[in-house]
Amino acid sequence: MDLSNAVWRKGSRSAEHGGDCVEVASVLDTVAVRDSKDPDGPKLIVSREDFQRFAATLKTL
Template identity: 50%
Template sequence: MEDLNAQWRKSSHSGGNGGECIEVANLTGTIGIRDSKNPDGPKLLVNHAEFAVLIATLKR
């Protein structure tokens, strides 16, 4: 179920050309991740601990 009041945001490092970007939103109890080019498409929902591991892994 989608939170209609979600504030989706992109990285400040993403370009304005509509390239390969994801957006994230802090939803009730989870973090939502979606494709910025397809905001109405499927979303990945992860808990806060899983999101922290994902970010730490990507920063390596």
């Protein structure tokens, strides 16, 4: 999947400088996730529905 034009957003709970930083981008009917410290590294791509379930589960923790 071509992510060269993806608009990445940093997670609201990510640290300002260093630490655990996660970025997400909405691409068609999927969500891409990457480590902001390694933007050229691997990306996790999941369906929008799976990501919504994942995010909802995290909110319960």
